[in-house]
Amino acid sequence: MSIQVTGITGIPLIKTGDDIAKILCEKTAFEDGDIVCIASTIVSKANGYLRALKDIEPSEDAVRISGLTKEDPRFIQGILDSSKDIIIEYPFILSEVPCGHVGVRAGVDNSNVEGENIIILPKDPMGDAAKLRDQIKAASGKDVGVIITDTCGRAFRRGQCGTAIGWAGMTAIRDFRGDHDLFGLELEITEEAVVDEIAAFSNFIMGE
Amino acid sequence: MSIQVTGITGIPLIKTGDDIAKILCEKTAFEDGDIVCIASTIVSKANGYLRALKDIEPSEDAVRISGLTKEDPRFIQGILDSSKDIIIEYPFILSEVPCGHVGVRAGVDNSNVEGENIIILPKDPMGDAAKLRDQIKAASGKDVGVIITDTCGRAFRRGQCGTAIGWAGMTAIRDFRGDHDLFGLELEITEEAVVDEIAAFSNFIMGE
Known part of the structure; x- marks a missing residue:
C-alpha cells in the first residue's frame, strides 16, 4: 500500500x-x-463556536479551580460550560464533552483565535x-x-x-x-x- | 508538504x-x-526476544493475577518479568517497562509468534x-x-x-x-x- x-x-x-x-x-x-x-x-x-471572555460570568467553581490552575476564571468557566463530566480539576481540567470525547480543558482553546475570545470544540x-x-x-x-x-x-x-x-x-x-x-x-x-x-x-x- | x-x-x-x-x-x-x-x-x-512458555515458572503473584485475568499464569509471569512497575493488575496488567514505556501487558504478546512462545518488547x-x-x-x-x-x-x-x-x-x-x-x-x-x-x-x- x-x-x-x-x-x-x-x-x-x-x-x-x-x-x-x-x-x-x-x-x-x-x-x-x-x-x-x-x-x-x-x-x-x-x-x-467562539465565546468572548468578557461575556462569561465565572461561577464559584470556576473561581475556585482558577485559583489552582492560575488560569483566567472566565476561561475555566468556558471549559466547565463545554463539559458534561469533570474527571480531573488539577493540574489541568480533564473532562468529557457532550459528544463523548475526553480531553484536556474540554478542547477549549485560546490559541490561534483573534482577540479575547475562546474557541469551543x-x-x-x-x-x-x-x-x-x-x-x-x-x-x-x-x-x-x-x-x-x-x-x-x-x-x-x-x-x-x-x-x-x-x-x-x-x-x-x-x-x-x-x-x-x-x-x-x-x-x-x-x-x-x-x-x-x-x-x-x-x-x-x-x-x- | x-x-x-x-x-x-x-x-x-x-x-x-x-x-x-x-x-x-x-x-x-x-x-x-x-x-x-x-x-x-x-x-x-x-x-x-522470545520466551518459551514451558520454561517459565509462574510466581505466586502471577498465579493470583491469572485468577483475575483468566490468562495463562506463565504468560502473566512473562509480563511481570518484563515490567519494572505494575500500575494496574486488573482487568488487564498495565505496567512500565525498563525503557520507560507504559503499556498493556508490558507489550508482551502471543500473536504472530510461532508455537508456545511469547514475544517480549x-x-x-x-x-x-x-x-x-x-x-x-x-x-x-x-x-x-x-x-x-x-x-x-x-x-x-x-x-x-x-x-x-x-x-x-x-x-x-x-x-x-x-x-x-x-x-x-x-x-x-x-x-x-x-x-x-x-x-x-x-x-x-x-x-x-
Missing part, C-alpha cells in the same frame, strides 16, 4: 460563516476515496463531518471521507498527537477480532483505531 | 538472527531523509533503532530515520494505535513552546509528539 499525504496550502484565516467545503475545493482537486482531515479549530471558527463533530462531506460532494462531485481532528495529550506519554473527534464516510475502527494471526491463532483483542492513526499523521502534516 | 508513505512488501517471516537491515534494503530503495517504521515484533524476533528500543539506522546506512549508504513501533491502547479511547517505542536519526517532539500563534499569542504548552504521529500512520499502512 502506498499513500500520498498532502497538506492543503493557501487556506485563508477562517471567519464565522465561511464555506469551508468551497474553500477546500478551490485549493485542491479531490478524488473519490480521498480522506480529508480538517482541524476542529477551522470547523469551530466557520461555525462561530464542535458540539456535534460527527454531524459537522457528515455535513462537510456532503458539501464537498456537492461542490466537487467527489466522494471523500472527512475527519475532524483535535490535538490531544495522552496518559503516560509526553507531547500531544492529532486525534479524531468526528468522522464521516469511513470506518473508525479496523476490527481484527476473530481474525487469525500469521500462525492461525485467533486475534482476541485487536481493534485498530485507524481514524486516529490517520488524524495523527494529518496533524504532523498540518503543524500547529 | 506532501509525503509518500509506502508499505514495504514481501518481508519474509523473521527468525532469530535475521539481518533486518539487509532484508529491508533488498525490498526497497531508501533515500536520504526517509523515515523507516518497523514493528517491534520484527525487531524482537530478529533479536530473539525490545529491552533497549532506542539502542535497537540506532543500530538499525547504522546498519541501513552501511547496507544502502542512505541516512534514514528509524522508528520502532508498537500497537498500544489509549486511556478514554476505543481501539489501539501505532506508537513509537524507540527512534533514531530524528526528533521525537516538535516543540512549539515559546513560538507564537497566528495572532501573536505565545503558545505555552504545545509539544507535538511527531514520532508517535508517524508511528500511528505507519501502523495503518502495516495492518496488524
Whole structure:
C-alpha cells in the first residue's frame, strides 16, 4: 500500500460563516476515496463556536479551580460550560464533552483565535463531518471521507498527537477480532483505531 | 508538504538472527531523509526476544493475577518479568517497562509468534533503532530515520494505535513552546509528539 499525504496550502484565516467545503475545493482537486482531515479549530471558527471572555460570568467553581490552575476564571468557566463530566480539576481540567470525547480543558482553546475570545470544540463533530462531506460532494462531485481532528495529550506519554473527534464516510475502527494471526491463532483483542492513526499523521502534516 | 508513505512488501517471516537491515534494503530503495517504521515484533524476533512458555515458572503473584485475568499464569509471569512497575493488575496488567514505556501487558504478546512462545518488547528500543539506522546506512549508504513501533491502547479511547517505542536519526517532539500563534499569542504548552504521529500512520499502512 502506498499513500500520498498532502497538506492543503493557501487556506485563508477562517471567519464565522465561511464555506469551508468551497474553500477546500478551490485549493485542491479531490478524488473519490480521498480522506480529508480538517482541524476542529477551522470547523469551530466557520461555525462561530467562539465565546468572548468578557461575556462569561465565572461561577464559584470556576473561581475556585482558577485559583489552582492560575488560569483566567472566565476561561475555566468556558471549559466547565463545554463539559458534561469533570474527571480531573488539577493540574489541568480533564473532562468529557457532550459528544463523548475526553480531553484536556474540554478542547477549549485560546490559541490561534483573534482577540479575547475562546474557541469551543464542535458540539456535534460527527454531524459537522457528515455535513462537510456532503458539501464537498456537492461542490466537487467527489466522494471523500472527512475527519475532524483535535490535538490531544495522552496518559503516560509526553507531547500531544492529532486525534479524531468526528468522522464521516469511513470506518473508525479496523476490527481484527476473530481474525487469525500469521500462525492461525485467533486475534482476541485487536481493534485498530485507524481514524486516529490517520488524524495523527494529518496533524504532523498540518503543524500547529 | 506532501509525503509518500509506502508499505514495504514481501518481508519474509523473521527468525532469530535475521539481518533486518539487509532484508529491508533488498525490498526497497531508501533515500536520504526517509523515515523507516518497523514493528517491534520484527525487531524482537530478529533479536530473539522470545520466551518459551514451558520454561517459565509462574510466581505466586502471577498465579493470583491469572485468577483475575483468566490468562495463562506463565504468560502473566512473562509480563511481570518484563515490567519494572505494575500500575494496574486488573482487568488487564498495565505496567512500565525498563525503557520507560507504559503499556498493556508490558507489550508482551502471543500473536504472530510461532508455537508456545511469547514475544517480549525490545529491552533497549532506542539502542535497537540506532543500530538499525547504522546498519541501513552501511547496507544502502542512505541516512534514514528509524522508528520502532508498537500497537498500544489509549486511556478514554476505543481501539489501539501505532506508537513509537524507540527512534533514531530524528526528533521525537516538535516543540512549539515559546513560538507564537497566528495572532501573536505565545503558545505555552504545545509539544507535538511527531514520532508517535508517524508511528500511528505507519501502523495503518502495516495492518496488524
